[in-house]
Amino acid sequence: MRNKLFIVVVLVLLVLPVVAAEITSSITLTPVKNHINPVEEGSFELTILNTGEVARNYKVYSLELGWIIDPLPTDRTFTLLPGKSRTTTISVKAVEAFSPGAYAPSLYIDEYTGSQYSSETRQLKVYLSPEKALDYLPSFIVEVDMDDNVDPREPLSIKMFLENRNPLNLKDLQVKIQSEMPEFVKELQLDLPPLERKTVEFSVTPNPYQQPKDYILFFVFERAGQTVKVIEKKIEIISIIPEFSVDIQQEKAFLKMFRTVTVKNDGNVLNSQEVKVPLSFFSSFLTTGQDNVKMIEGKRYATWEMELGPNESTFRVMVTNYRLLLYLLIAIVVFLSFYYYVQSPLVITKKAITTKSDDEGALSEIKLTLEVKNRTNKMVKEITITDTLPGIANLENSLELGTLKPSNIKHTQKGTKVVWSLAEVEAHEHRLVTYKVKAKLNILGTLILPRAVVEYRKGRSTRKAYSNVYRLG
Numbered sequence: 001m002r003n004k005l006f007i008v009v010v011l012v013l014l015v016l017p018v019v020a021a022e023i024t025s026s027i028t029l030t031p032v033k034n035h036i037n038p039v040e041e042g043s044f045e046l047t048i049l050n051t052g053e054v055a056r057n058y059k060v061y062s063l064e065l066g067w068i069i070d071p072l073p074t075d076r077t078f079t080l081l082p083g084k085s086r087t088t089t090i091s092v093k094a095v096e097a098f099s100p101g102a103y104a105p106s107l108y109i110d111e112y113t114g115s116q117y118s119s120e121t122r123q124l125k126v127y128l129s130p131e132k133a134l135d136y137l138p139s140f141i142v143e144v145d146m147d148d149n150v151d152p153r154e155p156l157s158i159k160m161f162l163e164n165r166n167p168l169n170l171k172d173l174q175v176k177i178q179s180e181m182p183e184f185v186k187e188l189q190l191d192l193p194p195l196e197r198k199t200v201e202f203s204v205t206p207n208p209y210q211q212p213k214d215y216i217l218f219f220v221f222e223r224a225g226q227t228v229k230v231i232e233k234k235i236e237i238i239s240i241i242p243e244f245s246v247d248i249q250q251e252k253a254f255l256k257m258f259r260t261v262t263v264k265n266d267g268n269v270l271n272s273q274e275v276k277v278p279l280s281f282f283s284s285f286l287t288t289g290q291d292n293v294k295m296i297e298g299k300r301y302a303t304w305e306m307e308l309g310p311n312e313s314t315f316r317v318m319v320t321n322y323r324l325l326l327y328l329l330i331a332i333v334v335f336l337s338f339y340y341y342v343q344s345p346l347v348i349t350k351k352a353i354t355t356k357s358d359d360e361g362a363l364s365e366i367k368l369t370l371e372v373k374n375r376t377n378k379m380v381k382e383i384t385i386t387d388t389l390p391g392i393a394n395l396e397n398s399l400e401l402g403t404l405k406p407s408n409i410k411h412t413q414k415g416t417k418v419v420w421s422l423a424e425v426e427a428h429e430h431r432l433v434t435y436k437v438k439a440k441l442n443i444l445g446t447l448i449l450p451r452a453v454v455e456y457r458k459g460r461s462t463r464k465a466y467s468n469v470y471r472l473g
Helices: 002-015 281-286 323-342
Strands: 026-033 042-049 056-061 067-070 077-080 085-094 101-103 106-113 116-123 126-128 140-145 156-164 170-178 186-192 197-204 214-223 226-237 245-253 256-264 271-279 292-296 299-308 313-321 346-357 363-374 380-389 408-412 415-425 430-443 447-449 453-458 461-466 470-472
Touching: 026 085, 026 116, 042 106, 056 085, 077 085, 085 126, 101 214, 101 226, 126 226, 140 214, 140 226, 156 186, 186 197, 245 271, 256 271, 256 299, 271 281, 271 292, 281 299, 281 313, 281 323, 299 313, 346 380, 346 453, 346 461, 346 470, 363 380, 363 415, 415 430
Parallel strands: none
Antiparallel strands: 026 042, 042 085, 056 077, 056 106, 067 085, 101 126, 106 116, 140 156, 156 197, 170 186, 170 214, 214 226, 245 256, 256 313, 271 299, 292 299, 346 363, 363 430, 380 415, 380 453, 408 415, 447 470, 453 461
């Protein structure tokens, strides 16, 4: 018989179109008799309503092994005009020796409209009881009290209220809870004396990462190996979308800190969130490993955009390197040390004013001032000041040579060099050297006076410092 049924299945699949869409008609399936024993025949009432705008062809059949599931012969294939409906009876009978319990064989409804084909599957819920009646049939009422919307993070309390409605002593009554969720699969054993009531309460701890959707629990009551009652309870696992948990582990080395940031999704759905870890002002510039640094409510945070599935975790490593500050400090110290080492302790400044000019404003006589300052806390010795006059200016002995007499005057092709010698300059001491020069010709426009040079001895070497270039006129 199974070989014949396999051939029928193959033939049906060969004539079906390649792609089947979901059926669009209205289908109602109502149980008429679905509590049967293995030799009885159950029945369901099937109503199909054509909700479209064209006539549609329908085919009702089942390929379930171990069962005979058929509509009336005249209702296996039929046509419905738009807005019309048809009601038929679906008979169900087990042809194999199934154990008592709850079963759900499949019924297929195909729809054809021209070249288009769609299909839908409905489950026929059938409860098989023992073939032979018990000596005294158990008769009891069961009510199951539990939350329909279940938070998988919390233990779920389940209460069963039982009432024995006849004198049969229901001793060793077994209660089996069946579910696709392993945490809900349980077995209980209890006694229900004649005509008595009893309340049984127990708890179930769900998987905290259980997928959120609707589930069905079957409470199967058995006595002496025979199923005497089945209670069906529908529950919904709700979606849990908490903030990602963040755990930070720190390790320190010399002026370096390693932080391992472990992020976990404690919810039961795929979730995307921005993860942030606080940073100080300076560490934000010295830290690597983050996607971005953001200011949030006036505080700095290292941030990552993460997408994690239920119970999924990941980690990031942040490295804060304070050695960069040490390197910068060393560089500054080296630079300052080098700067102070090469910096001249003497500063020379050059100024000039016109003491005589003609009616047209041409320069004829100039007074120059050289200011030498020791800006250190130490005395500087063996100082020589040299100033060069341009060729257009002439230093005459008849002119005032200032407060300090030159030690040497040289006439060169580039101009006249005037040299003064100082034995020493005390710490923070200012020394002024002034003298006058006379122009060989009246000067119109700007007179550029070159830099003056001060030489001094530092250790075994001779150093120089230069004044500014002064423009007069």
